[in-house]
Amino acid sequence: xxxxxxxxxxxxxxxxxxxxxxxxxxxxxxxxxxxxxxxxxxxxxxxxxxxxxxxxxxxxxxxxxxxxxxxxxxxxxxxxxxxxxxxxxxxxxxxxxxxxxxxxxxxxxxxxxxxxxxxxxxxxxxxxxxxxxxxxxxxxxxxxxxxxxxxxxxxxxxxxxxxxxxxxxxxxxxxxxxxxxxxxxxxxxxxxxxxxxxxxxxxxxxxxxxxxxxxxxxxxxxxxxxxxxxxxxxxxxxxxxxxxxxxxxxxxxxxxxxxxxxxxxxxxxxxxxxxxxxxxxxxxxxxxxxxxxxxxxxxxxxxxxxxxxxxxxxxx
DNA sequence: TCCCAGGATCAAG
DNA sequence: CTTGATCATGGG
Numbered sequence: 001x002x003x004x005x006x007x008x009x010x011x012x013x014x015x016x017x018x019x020x021x022x023x024x025x026x027x028x029x030x031x032x033x034x035x036x037x038x039x040x041x042x043x044x045x046x047x048x049x050x051x052x053x054x055x056x057x058x059x060x061x062x063x064x065x066x067x068x069x070x071x072x073x074x075x076x077x078x079x080x081x082x083x084x085x086x087x088x089x090x091x092x093x094x095x096x097x098x099x100x101x102x103x104x105x106x107x108x109x110x111x112x113x114x115x116x117x118x119x120x121x122x123x124x125x126x127x128x129x130x131x132x133x134x135x136x137x138x139x140x141x142x143x144x145x146x147x148x149x150x151x152x153x154x155x156x157x158x159x160x161x162x163x164x165x166x167x168x169x170x171x172x173x174x175x176x177x178x179x180x181x182x183x184x185x186x187x188x189x190x191x192x193x194x195x196x197x198x199x200x201x202x203x204x205x206x207x208x209x210x211x212x213x214x215x216x217x218x219x220x221x222x223x224x225x226x227x228x229x230x231x232x233x234x235x236x237x238x239x240x241x242x243x244x245x246x247x248x249x250x251x252x253x254x255x256x257x258x259x260x261x262x263x264x265x266x267x268x269x270x271x272x273x274x275x276x277x278x279x280x281x282x283x284x285x286x287x288x289x290x291x292x293x294x295x296x297x298x299x300x301x302x303x304x305x306x307x308x309x310x311x312x313x314x315x316x
Numbered sequence: 317t318c319c320c321a322g323g324a325t326c327a328a329g
Numbered sequence: 330c331t332t333g334a335t336c337a338t339g340g341g
Binding site for chain 2: 033034035145149150151152153155156204208242243244245251264265267268269308
Binding site: 150151152154155158159197201202203204205206284286 | 338
């Protein structure tokens with residue numbers, strides 16, 4: 001937590017390996033298509049994101065030094081124009097990164113607990129250090145999850161960035177750069193679906209995005225209240241939202257609300273689970289999700305993430 | 317040109 | 330509770 005300077009409003013901090021609970025692979029984690037938020041911008045092996053911490057925007061770049069088993073995380077950050085400089089920002093930032101990168105999740109316990117699972121343990125080799133990301137904004141996580149339906153990771157991220165550019169608040173930083181925050185529901189609620197679609201190439205997903213935004217602005221739907229319910233109740237409540245089915249609801253609960261027993265079942269999960277666990281028997285997505293929850297309990301979300309990356313990586 | 321992508325929805329069986 | 334067609338958009 002060093003390098004604080006009152007004049008430049010740039011600072012850096014180091015997160016030592018001892019602060020992280022087990023191995024970590026930054027690139028694998030950031031690039032694994034999780035829907036908690038739009039994917040961080042990549043520059044080589046460094047990743048950059050913008051977040052509002054303590055009321056003021058901050059841009060930070062994270063780099064991993066070393067490998068997944070012996071490493072440190074170097075973080076460079078810069079604040080916006082009117083930000084009072086203080087040590088609290090660095091504290092906020094470290095806390096923020098701990099949440100969004102799942103730094104306190106006990107991965108070694110996970111690997112040990114399921115070392116006897118012949119299928120899941122297959123994925124541990126190349127994916128060691130892959131962690132579940134958790135969003136800091138429920139609305140952002142919900143919209144990103146809706147965008148991902150029947151879409152590629154690349155395309156839903158492109159659409160999300162276009163939404164930010166056109167409808168998100170612009171923030172300026174001391175180095176002359178700027179960026180955009182994720183749009184507020186109030187802004188999206190005022191749009192017509194065709195207007196949104198024309199600027200973001202959201203396709204047919206533009207309509208549910210606008211509808212859901214309106215329901216939240218009108219207080220017909222309270223994401224905070226839903227996130228506080230039990231997993232089963234929360235999922236049932238989410239299914240009334242347009243554009244939200246079982247998979248999107250699970251994405252929101254896992255990446256947005258941090259419910260680790262949620263296991264979103266997409267085409268990749270459906271493929272790999274029915275092939276490697278169910279001898280190729282075709283099964284409904286609902287049964288696959290139930291299978292994952294019953295088998296992996298509070299680690300179902302993690303099991304799903306590892307199986308997803310393993311399958312998507314061409315290991316099928 | 318067809319098939320696919322971290323699916324949802326509706327009608328019909 | 331399951332299956333099939335349809336829904337935009339861009340990549341392979």
